[in-house]
Amino acid sequence: MHFENHNWMHIEAYLKTDDRAILVLGACEQHGYLSLLTDVRIPMALADEAARQSGVVVAPPLNFGCSPFFLDYPGTISLRLPTLLHVADDILRSLHGAGFRRVLILNGHGGNSPVKLHLEELVNELPDLQLRWYAWWTSQSVAAIAKKYGLEAEHGNWLEAFPFTTVAELPGEGKPMIDPGAAILGKAATRHLYADGACGGPYQADPAVMDEMFAACLADVLKLLKFG
């Protein structure tokens, strides 16, 4: 069940028996050879399937995140961090005002992490609002699968190369992992350093690995939706 396929009467009816929602925070930014919307598509794919299995309603995704470092890659659209914080705040206040009390936020983009911190203020103000935050690529599930297959989970190119994020042929050969070090690089140095935009390692993994990873993340999401 997705907001976009329903009208307000449906949501009102839904709220009589459930108070949960899924919210996807994404980004529109360079992902090397992958889709500019990779950070929307992955959490949305999880949301779609989790919604199908659990019946929880899915709000429309936020298609933009905070990506100032990638602004020299055309196609990156970045919200300034204060803007993003206000957007997240407004969305969650609207959901709370409508009667949602438990919201699982599926974040698809590392640059959105400050939202998690900022929402502590909202929970301080609205103590009956239960929020869960899931950033799939930081999960123990993903770490375990990466380890199992001898892959580097963190920012590996392969990690986000799902069939539904792949919009161009991927290089067969990987590239060395890039170490950004301690610098706050800015967009120019970032592009110079990352070149094709990928962070290093193989550009793709075996489809079975990707499936296993997706399934594990989906299991995480379904568990989180119990708000235990």
Place this chain on the structure above:
Amino acid sequence: MHFENHNWMHIEAYLKTDDRAILVLGACEQHGYLSLLTDVRIPMALADEAARQSGVVVAPPLNFGCSPFFLDYPGTISLRLPTLLHVADDILRSLHGAGFRRVLILNGHGGNSPVKLHLEELVNELPDLQLRWYAWWTSQSVAAIAKKYGLEAEHGNWLEAFPFTTVAELPGEGKPMIDPGAAILGKAATRHLYADGACGGPYQADPAVMDEMFAACLADVLKLLKFG
């Protein structure tokens, strides 16, 4: 061509021969019996077809707009107006930074109109940025077709009832046009006044009318994409 189906290299290549983009500003708000995403779907449908015919690239839509008056209808998600202004500003700065110089904004929601005014500041600051603003339902094309068929264009229920926005059976009978008068109602009085959320008039028009209207709006969009 849509951002989401492409990577940054594609956009960089595109920018070598074109500097135009389409941006959809939508809303997630009650639309009576229609989809909560009606204000995204209509301009996005225009964008899709215009992109197909013109080759101009389409940025991801902003799924949220400013709808404080509808916050008592569950499913409405509203950005506060200052938030929305900053979002629009950030998106257009990103596009400009990437090299886009002509952007057609397809606005799907009346509550987003202040963005148009606010963007004057951006153009003052970035004089090489050409912006066009199209709010399909306020166009002369729509007015002409409505008049031709004896329909009320402004906020008529039927106006947005396309097959792709209809998510429930529509009432056969219309309802009287609601006159909000001069009041700034607030969400509670708005819900009381609008009841099912529709603004009045018939809930649907003949499919041929809708097709004609869509075609006329599409023609407008294609013309605007020439940035004459």
Place this chain on the structure above:
Amino acid sequence: MHFENHNWMHIEAYLKTDDRAILVLGACEQHGYLSLLTDVRIPMALADEAARQSGVVVAPPLNFGCSPFFLDYPGTISLRLPTLLHVADDILRSLHGAGFRRVLILNGHGGNSPVKLHLEELVNELPDLQLRWYAWWTSQSVAAIAKKYGLEAEHGNWLEAFPFTTVAELPGEGKPMIDPGAAILGKAATRHLYADGACGGPYQADPAVMDEMFAACLADVLKLLKFG
């Protein structure tokens, strides 16, 4: 009764028997040959007379509005839109805090329209605050009179050419209506397009038309002051 001719004790006494106020939102911007304060003077003239007839108190006018498009015309002073929204919010919170519960906002400037939307948030927060918004030049009264005399109401030069806004000799001959089209022009292109600043049509109408129009608007205002 105007704030400026009274002290706080008078207002406190007034509030024992009435909770209404009139607030004028104006602008300081180019109006072709007319006064830079045209958008203050017209609603203030209505307020003055309405106050005289109704006894409702008039707050001091906001002399500045949002006019970024006219910034290349010397004499235009524009508040950025977020600034304007905060100003309106602060003024109305002050009035509400003092005990005013019904405020009629007489807006004199099109660029201030977003305030109306923004104030929905305030009413959501303060449900006992009743607000009415009147932008005289968009009224049905004005439309009817313009039509009756074969004049174009919208942005016609003549429309604002009252004796009390006329500060220079007006051209005898009108000019063609300017069509800004769909562009968000920015200040430079706006000045280029509008040249003398007028929007087109005759620069003045028969004094009797102006009187009739003023009387009709005043009747509107008096009716709105009943907060029916």
Place this chain on the structure above:
Amino acid sequence: MHFENHNWMHIEAYLKTDDRAILVLGACEQHGYLSLLTDVRIPMALADEAARQSGVVVAPPLNFGCSPFFLDYPGTISLRLPTLLHVADDILRSLHGAGFRRVLILNGHGGNSPVKLHLEELVNELPDLQLRWYAWWTSQSVAAIAKKYGLEAEHGNWLEAFPFTTVAELPGEGKPMIDPGAAILGKAATRHLYADGACGGPYQADPAVMDEMFAACLADVLKLLKFG
């Protein structure tokens, strides 16, 4: 010469021979028995006369200032301090954009003092902008006259009791000077402490004293307008 009596062509012509302007920052707040607009009327009276003698143009006054402490006195309308700072910034940017390079700010209200500090940032950014700040009641001229007549200048009731600010009969007898001490009182305690709103001392001075004081302030203003 005042903005309100002129159109943009007049201002453009003026700017060919002069780049000075006077801007009045006022307040709408309780002043005991005096007009709620006292803090506008006094600097505006100075501006009027200074303009007459010098030919410098006068911008429209800001009728609202920052007066949170007086919000329990009906009739006080207070801008929050960040709002006020943005307003002042916007106004001066507009004036600078139009070609004004020397602006004398006549401040009528103590609560607006932070604007002076904030505008340092603007001058840092726009080094060709010369600003002068005059708060008449803090001037050495006023101090000298008060001393000469054995009056307490600072916040004395009499100090602002000009014929053009007096809107009610003034008490014959003064009251003891109120010492707010070191507390940040808030509106409730402020009203409790100030009662009728006056700060203490006699409620009026001899008209000749007032005339002398006004003349002295006017001389200050005229001198400052030389931007020596």
Place this chain on the structure above:
Amino acid sequence: MHFENHNWMHIEAYLKTDDRAILVLGACEQHGYLSLLTDVRIPMALADEAARQSGVVVAPPLNFGCSPFFLDYPGTISLRLPTLLHVADDILRSLHGAGFRRVLILNGHGGNSPVKLHLEELVNELPDLQLRWYAWWTSQSVAAIAKKYGLEAEHGNWLEAFPFTTVAELPGEGKPMIDPGAAILGKAATRHLYADGACGGPYQADPAVMDEMFAACLADVLKLLKFG
């Protein structure tokens, strides 16, 4: 008792018997030959001793204030005024949330004065919060001692030249008092005018004068801590 030497359990215990705290607002800005942290060190010295004598707890100092005029002197770090206002607001909300109800703010820097005004809003919102504001150099105690020794209190160089703020040899000879006049100078003109950064007068006073002054200010602080 200082926050930094204690943990939260200590503060919780403290709050069972007392609800007072001291907060130092300072600055990091040029002070001529004196320490860049002069405006922290003086109020902190007062706080240290007052805490020792009274047992009132001292929060960590804010090491930065609003000093835009001194930004051309290396070592000055200035918060923009809106930033500073938000910082002060956040700190005091945190203290109030923890149970503090009486806070004495020892301000060390003239550029922080707008905070006092801004905090009126906070007291309006949280009426059970008692705030006192002490800017030692504006006190009657300091004025009296300066007068007694024939020194100019206001911005005299000597005034802040305590042993604990002196980080370089001080000139033996004073310099003429600088009169900034009515200009909002901006950083470049300010540095030009103030040269070595001192405001004029002797660079140091007799140690006994400094001791007497410190003792008098300390007595003020101890009295204010009674929140009478």
Place this chain on the structure above:
Amino acid sequence: MHFENHNWMHIEAYLKTDDRAILVLGACEQHGYLSLLTDVRIPMALADEAARQSGVVVAPPLNFGCSPFFLDYPGTISLRLPTLLHVADDILRSLHGAGFRRVLILNGHGGNSPVKLHLEELVNELPDLQLRWYAWWTSQSVAAIAKKYGLEAEHGNWLEAFPFTTVAELPGEGKPMIDPGAAILGKAATRHLYADGACGGPYQADPAVMDEMFAACLADVLKLLKFG
């Protein structure tokens, strides 16, 4: 060399031969049995020693960070995230304006991490500004030492228990590691979950381990100060 022990002339002289500075971002928040200023003291200790060895100047620390989750522990003072971002921005702009071009930020608090992201915008705007960010407890050095001694690095109680942060006797026995899970808890649930405020594990480590860790971090800092 620290700002506080120097005047502007010293800094100006310093800038003739060096353009580096160290900035400490801290927090004032509960740390279990440790000092409320733990997150200032640790990076400041590193800064002190690194300054001594390298001669790089140290700016005053920011004593407050973003800690909304700990606001139910008395003594926690939290800046709202947008406030913190503006503070960091203002500080770095001031340093850049003075001529500093390479700044090493020693962050002592996890809740300040969003600053790193936000400063990307600043570097985008000021490309000649080189920034390095070091959060000692996330360093590979710390991870390696923790592993070597079989300790859990992340948020272990012992990790921050230096002699100079210990302000009370520490429990001899550790407590189980607390798993906050995926929830955005808010302050009330956070206090309930963390009880004494510690995150779990032993409350202290062998002094030799602490020394080794400090030395390793110091080496990191000294290396980063080369801005290689």
